[in-house]
Amino acid sequence: MKTLKDLFVHTLQDVYYAEQQIVEALPKMIEKAEANELRNVLKAHLAETQTQVERLEAVFEMIDEEPATEICEGVDGLIEEAEELMDEVDDRSVLDAGIVASGQAVEHYEIARYGTLAAWAAQLGLTEAKDLLEETLEEEKRADRLLSEIAVQNINRQAA
Ligand SMILES: [Fe+2]
Numbered sequence: 278m279k280t281l282k283d284l285f286v287h288t289l290q291d292v293y294y295a296e297q298q299i300v301e302a303l304p305k306m307i308e309k310a311e312a313n314e315l316r317n318v319l320k321a322h323l324a325e326t327q328t329q330v331e332r333l334e335a336v337f338e339m340i341d342e343e344p345a346t347e348i349c350e351g352v353d354g355l356i357e358e359a360e361e362l363m364d365e366v367d368d369r370s371v372l373d374a375g376i377v378a379s380g381q382a383v384e385h386y387e388i389a390r391y392g393t394l395a396a397w398a399a400q401l402g403l404t405e406a407k408d409l410l411e412e413t414l415e416e417e418k419r420a421d422r423l424l425s426e427i428a429v430q431n432i433n434r435q436a437a
């Protein structure tokens with residue numbers, strides 16, 4: 278990698294991999310979640326995540342690159358931790374609090390990545406790509422906010 282454009286493409290591949298792993302991981306989290314509002318937030322975000330994968334494919338097309346993945350150890354680690362937690366916590370209410378926490382860790386990871394990608398796209402003059410990346414960034418921020426809200430309103434109290 279030599280240029281900012283190279284780094285942009287590399288990071289795009291990393292997040293393209295991450296989103297696909299998240300599409301695979303969310304159904305298990307939905308299945309394990311007890312609280313309706315948690316299941317609903319996760320289900321809605323699964324649908325958004327599928328759209329986010331398509332948005333990344335559109336960004337690849339805008340820069341004339343074939344969509345390709347780069348293994349992202351960061352997201353693999355976060356998902357592995359979530360899976361371990363789901364196997365280890367027996368109490369359903371406590372598990373919900375853990376699922377929220379795992380979900381938020383993933384959202385924060387994505388917020389970091391999409392914030393960077395949108396800034397690089399702007400710097401590289403890729404305005405349309407920047408707009409698409411910011412659209413996803415806003416969805417990640419909203420998912421994070423919703424998880425915080427349901428945790429504070431109900432899930433943490435149930436768990437305590
Ligand atoms: Fe995402």
Ligand SMILES: [Fe+2]
Nearest residue numbers: 384387417420
């Ligand atoms: Fe997300």
